[in-house]
Amino acid sequence: MTGTTATPSPARIAFPALGTTAVLLVTDPRALPVAEAVLRAELTAVDLTCSRFRPDSELTRVNLDAGARTMVSPRFAEALQAALRAARLTAGAVDPTVGNAVIALGYDRTFASLRPDDAHPVPVGRPAAGWRLIDFDARTRRLRMPPHTRLDLGATAKALTSDRAAERAARATGCGVLVSLGGDLSTAGPAPEGGWRIALADDHSAAVHGPAVAVTEGALATSGVGVRTWRRAGRTLHHIVDPATGEPAPAVWRTVTVAAAACVDANTAGTAAIVLGDGALDWLRSTALPARLVGVDGTVVRLGGWPPDAPPATAGGSR
Numbered sequence: 001m002t003g004t005t006a007t008p009s010p011a012r013i014a015f016p017a018l019g020t021t022a023v024l025l026v027t028d029p030r031a032l033p034v035a036e037a038v039l040r041a042e043l044t045a046v047d048l049t050c051s052r053f054r055p056d057s058e059l060t061r062v063n064l065d066a067g068a069r070t071m072v073s074p075r076f077a078e079a080l081q082a083a084l085r086a087a088r089l090t091a092g093a094v095d096p097t098v099g100n101a102v103i104a105l106g107y108d109r110t111f112a113s114l115r116p117d118d119a120h121p122v123p124v125g126r127p128a129a130g131w132r133l134i135d136f137d138a139r140t141r142r143l144r145m146p147p148h149t150r151l152d153l154g155a156t157a158k159a160l161t162s163d164r165a166a167e168r169a170a171r172a173t174g175c176g177v178l179v180s181l182g183g184d185l186s187t188a189g190p191a192p193e194g195g196w197r198i199a200l201a202d203d204h205s206a207a208v209h210g211p212a213v214a215v216t217e218g219a220l221a222t223s224g225v226g227v228r229t230w231r232r233a234g235r236t237l238h239h240i241v242d243p244a245t246g247e248p249a250p251a252v253w254r255t256v257t258v259a260a261a262a263c264v265d266a267n268t269a270g271t272a273a274i275v276l277g278d279g280a281l282d283w284l285r286s287t288a289l290p291a292r293l294v295g296v297d298g299t300v301v302r303l304g305g306w307p308p309d310a311p312p313a314t315a316g317g318s319r
Contacts, residue, residue, distance in 0.1 A: 035173050049157075066148060099151050128241075129145075155271050160263070176192060185215070187218065240275060250277045
């Protein structure tokens with residue numbers, strides 16, 4: 001007698017992390033505990049290294065040492081190099097020296113504890129110090145920033161963690177792995193049949209998702225201006241800052257989703273597109289990366305071979 005063996009559906013777990021939601025899927029349900037342990041270890045490490053909300057994080061120490069030369073850990077060096085590479089590739093549209101600007105806008109604590117509305121006015125925006133002023137020797141891991149500069153690694157550190165966790169979990173389990181951190185999504189190992197079905201949405205926690213896309217390898221990231229918002233003196237603000245002005249990027253695109261080989265590259269491109277506004281289309285075309293942009297008026301633009309919209313699926317969202 002002959003027969004077929006059904007392929008098990010991917011196992012899934014989700015939990016709060018880094019001020020957003022961590023989602024983990026594995027093609028072999030038996031591998032879920034090992035993959036989860038890997039993911040949680042990576043999340044703990046990046047929080048201790050790159051959080052600007054923890055007084056004991058390495059980033060806090062580095063920012064306090066601005067103006068002096070200091071040595072950083074290998075993990076911080078990796079995160080800083082990713083941030084500096086993003087700045088270089090985007091000609092400064094994504095710049096890690098926006099820390100002071102983000103704080104001046106009122107985003108000076110975890111988003112969950114941020115007052116959604118405040119009568120206090122926002123100071124006049126000031127341009128970021130500029131990534132080119134960061135003096136970093138990757139070989140010795142010695143760093144010196146201009147005095148009073150504050151780094152914010154939020155544009156790249158979370159995506160880098162998705163890449164690291166997915167790759168490490170796939171190596172540890174030998175199966176396909178998907179890691180999503182608030183819309184920063186990375187895959188490693190063999191994908192399930194038909195690929196990972198990912199739903200796109202303005203908000204990764206929304207109950208109703210939009211069109212779906214199949215991901216067989218690589219990464220996907222969605223950046224947007226509609227989720228992490230707050231009000232100050234009647235102004236609605238969001239967390240993606242234009243380094244050239246120190247102000248929130250103009251709201252031209254509601255969300256930008258980009259596919260790339262690595263999540264840190266996908267997120268870099270998506271964040272840059274939000275900052276570039278009307279100039280995003282030409283810049284994205286120059287990268288040749290597949291992208292889907294949704295304007296504030298709901299207009300959808302697809303670039304780089306992005307497929308037509310398919311019916312909703314299971315998971316996705318923007319950070």
